[in-house]
Amino acid sequence: MLTVAKGAVAAVMFFLELGVLLALGYWGFTREVNILMKILLGLGTPAVFATLWGLFMAGGKAPHQLHGIARAVFEVVWFGAGAAALAASGLVTAGVVFAIVYVVDGVLRLLTDQV
Template sequence: MLALAKNANAVLMFFLELGVLASVAYWGFTLSPNWWIKLLAGLGGPALFIAAWALFGAGGGANATIPLTGLARAALEILWFGGGALALYAAGRATPAIVFAAVFVVNAVLRLIWKQV
């Protein structure tokens, strides 16, 4: 049963990662009435997040170009997932931003307890 919960938590982490990208894209497309700015921010924002995650965080660091561990990894995750929550908040979606942040915190605590980090 614990193995199932650990696997579910890992899947949740993946969906949270996708949620960050969706949140940043949503923020970008709501940023301005000018469609060039919407396009640039809506596609460029997630592209920057993807680049940062590929460099430092992919696959829990195992697939990253520059893998981070320990406090550096914790800082990356806080910036990454906090950025997703902040993007939702900046787009005027306070409640989803709070829920997103809370789900990330629960996921992170469980990953620490279960040594999935």
């Protein structure tokens, strides 16, 4: 049973990671700017965030893997940016739900030793 729970918690975390990229892309494409800037923000912001994730967080394969408090701060900023992007796009409820799911998943990761 614990194996199933750990798998579910890890799956939710993975989908939250993807959700941040989607939220940032949505935010970029919904800005009130010209089409070129929308494309730049809609594609560029998720690309920058994905690069940062790959450099610092990518499951043991990151060249500059963060640990401890630095990892926790990075995660809070990363997932907070996803929630904020949703809220800034007018999807305030979705942003709040996103943040709540992240916090619950974080607590479950701590309880199942997946940090």
